Amino acid sequence: MRLTHSQIERCIYENRWRKRHPVEKLALTIGMLVLSVTLPPLPAGLAIALAMTMIALLIVRIPLSTYFRVVAIPIGFAFAGAVATIFSVAPGGGGLRIALAINGAAIASGLIVRSLAATSCLCLLLLTTPINEIVSILHRCGLPSAICELMLAVHRFIYIFAETAASIRMAQTARCGYASKRNAYRSMSRLVAALFLHSIERAGRLEIGISARGYEGNVRWIEPARALSVKALCGIALLEIGVVTLGLSFNGGWSH
Amino acid sequence: MESLSDVILEACGLVYNYDREVCALRGLDLAARRGRKLAVLGANGAGKSTLFLHLNGTLRPEMGEIRINGQLAGYRRRELLEWRRRIGLVFQNPDDQLFAPTVEQDISFGPMNLGLDKEEVYRRVDESLQAMDIEELRGRPVHSLSFGQKKRAAIAGVVAMRPEVLILDEPSAGLDPQGVESLLAVLDERHKAGTTLIMATHDVDLACAWADEVAVLRAGRVEKQGSVEEVLSDPHLMRSSDLRAPLVFEVAARLMTRGYLPDRGALPHTREALLELLDLAAPRLVDNNR
Numbered sequence: 152m153r154l155t156h157s158q159i160e161r162c163i164y165e166n167r168w169r170k171r172h173p174v175e176k177l178a179l180t181i182g183m184l185v186l187s188v189t190l191p192p193l194p195a196g197l198a199i200a201l202a203m204t205m206i207a208l209l210i211v212r213i214p215l216s217t218y219f220r221v222v223a224i225p226i227g228f229a230f231a232g233a234v235a236t237i238f239s240v241a242p243g244g245g246g247l248r249i250a251l252a253i254n255g256a257a258i259a260s261g262l263i264v265r266s267l268a269a270t271s272c273l274c275l276l277l278l279t280t281p282i283n284e285i286v287s288i289l290h291r292c293g294l295p296s297a298i299c300e301l302m303l304a305v306h307r308f309i310y311i312f313a314e315t316a317a318s319i320r321m322a323q324t325a326r327c328g329y330a331s332k333r334n335a336y337r338s339m340s341r342l343v344a345a346l347f348l349h350s351i352e353r354a355g356r357l358e359i360g361i362s363a364r365g366y367e368g369n370v371r372w373i374e375p376a377r378a379l380s381v382k383a384l385c386g387i388a389l390l391e392i393g394v395v396t397l398g399l400s401f402n403g404g405w406s407h
Numbered sequence: 408m409e410s411l412s413d414v415i416l417e418a419c420g421l422v423y424n425y426d427r428e429v430c431a432l433r434g435l436d437l438a439a440r441r442g443r444k445l446a447v448l449g450a451n452g453a454g455k456s457t458l459f460l461h462l463n464g465t466l467r468p469e470m471g472e473i474r475i476n477g478q479l480a481g482y483r484r485r486e487l488l489e490w491r492r493r494i495g496l497v498f499q500n501p502d503d504q505l506f507a508p509t510v511e512q513d514i515s516f517g518p519m520n521l522g523l524d525k526e527e528v529y530r531r532v533d534e535s536l537q538a539m540d541i542e543e544l545r546g547r548p549v550h551s552l553s554f555g556q557k558k559r560a561a562i563a564g565v566v567a568m569r570p571e572v573l574i575l576d577e578p579s580a581g582l583d584p585q586g587v588e589s590l591l592a593v594l595d596e597r598h599k600a601g602t603t604l605i606m607a608t609h610d611v612d613l614a615c616a617w618a619d620e621v622a623v624l625r626a627g628r629v630e631k632q633g634s635v636e637e638v639l640s641d642p643h644l645m646r647s648s649d650l651r652a653p654l655v656f657e658v659a660a661r662l663m664t665r666g667y668l669p670d671r672g673a674l675p676h677t678r679e680a681l682l683e684l685l686d687l688a689a690p691r692l693v694d695n696n697r
Contacts, residue, residue: 160551281548283508307506310550353503359465360504363496364564365488365520372512372519373528375546 154220156313162278166211172377173284179206179387180276186394187268192261195398196268202390203271213278221274229266233259282306287374300370308350315349316342415441415603416494416572420471421461423627431457432468433627439572439605444598446614446635447607449624450649455607456499458624459576462605463496492521495570499577501557510544510552510560511536517568535563539593555586559593572603579613591617615639615653616677623648636674655681 163169168176180203187199207213236259239252252258276285283303290299319342323329328338358366421435432454439445449455460466461473464480464487473480480490498504507513514535518528536542539559544552552560558578565573578594579587598604608614614621615635622632625648631638639645640660645652655675662668668688675681 157551160548164546164548164551281508283512303508304506307508307550311502314550356498356500356503357506359460360498361506361516363463363465363491363498363504364517364568365491366516367484367488367520369520371516372507373515373525373532375509375511 154217154224156310158214158217159221159278162213162217163281166213166279168211168279170377171279171383172379173280173288174379175383175387176276176280177285177288178384179390180272182387182391183394184269184272186391186398187265187272190395190398192264192268194401195394196261196264198394198397199268200264200271202394203268203275207271207275207278211275211279218274218278221278222270225270225273226266229263229270233262233266236262284375284377296369303370308354311353312346312350315353316346319345319349413440414438414474415476416462416605417474417477418458418461418471419474421458421468421473422470423457423461423466423468425457431627432461434471435624435628437622437629437632439603440620441571441603442598442601443619444604444617445606446618446621447605447624448609448611448614448621448648448650449607450609453624453648454627455624456576457627459496459574459605459607462574463494464490465496488520492568493570494572494574495565495568497562497565497573497575497578499580501554501561504561504564505549505557508548510541510547510549510563513549513560514564514567517564521568531567531569535567538566538596539563540589555582555590558582558590562593566597570602572605573597574605574607576607577609578606579608579610587613609650611639611645611650611653612655615655623650625649635676640674654678659684 183199183203187196190196204218207218208215237252237255238249239255240247240249242248286294286299286302289302290296320328320338323338323342327334329335416439418435418437421432423432425431435454435458437447437458447455447458457466461468464473464482467482475490475493480486505513507516511532514532515528518531523531536545539562541556541559541563544556544560549557549560558581562573562575562578573594575594578590582590594604606614606617618635620633621635621638623630623638623644630648631641631644639653640656642652653676655678659668659672659674659681662685663670663672668684672684672688675684
């Protein structure tokens, strides 16, 4: 089955951490993300990946299928990259030679563990926190309003884009636009071109639409009120200190 | 005719061209009276949407002027904000209007732009959600809504600014009959609360049943504005404007000429009224059909 927008949406808006303060979620996931990049991958990375996956599945109760489908996409890329690091290409014997890289397996496995850890952190954040709450925290941290608004506009447009693309594609398919390879390439190119025109036109209409409600270059709306739990923050700090201690005391030697 | 003070929003001699070839508005006059329901009828391309963009100051006419409560509307920043607070415009496509992450946030956008304090903004959001009967959509992300829900959310976003005049561009477009009916019901509540309503549509039956007054647009001008009966029962006007007389008028008129109904009665505006008329005036006819 394919991963759909609505699956991710349902997860974001119906998970058990929906009402938690975004700062708690950011402290946990971004904190762990920083640790998974800075600490040696073994054992800290493995511990982080495990912990975050457990939290996602058992505490937040993200549906297993959604979670693994979301994680699988970046992990696929990580594997592809890791395979490349096992080999090295060097000149020799009158041409190029592919050989196993020195320490290649260790580098590759370190890379994979690190990616797993980092990915599980980001996915936990993305699957529990609506984008507007993340952006509103970034805004409070001093990110300029223009960039925040741009992020939200882009996010909103992804959906409009996807919808438009889907309906154009359907219309093309209905008229045999994808019946042959030749047709498919041509239809695809037209779809992309149409999408650009559509989006420019759409952006123009949206600007008129929001200026009708008094938009004057500043996007403002209410932010949902969330209580920040000190207890949760303490727990997150403890967890992160634990990971640091683990990472520094059992340095497995694969420190790449 | 009512006195001039009854007119809350008035367009006088509007001229506007999108480019040299296309004349969108050519000397358009329109007057909306306080507390009434005005339907603006016109075929595709007659200039309904262009007119509406003028009525809330988005487009500026090359000639002519807009008056709010008899006062000339100005295009300075402060004046525009005040203008848009008083004259709310709901677009035909809700996606042109909704852009905040959640319904509640989108509704708060207008009130926030008016510089209201937080408590008042929350009050307005609650009030609008309630007015449009979409309280359960409060925290939902905008892109997950159905078309009908989006439409209501878009209207709620404008209602939250408490406009004196609510202008709706093709509000029934894309809705199923049940959706249209319930939308009209919530709009009626707004009307009862004192809001003047203006609606663009090319659905003459809808306009006939809903409006107090009708204006017919053709090629960038108002051909005729007046009571529903006066305008919509004019077959020549309707034909020349690429519209048709409402079905209830046609049926009632035919029944009158054939002698089934008394000749000098008021025309029914809704299908219910037509059926009732049939029951009253031609009981035998109805009995035979049962």
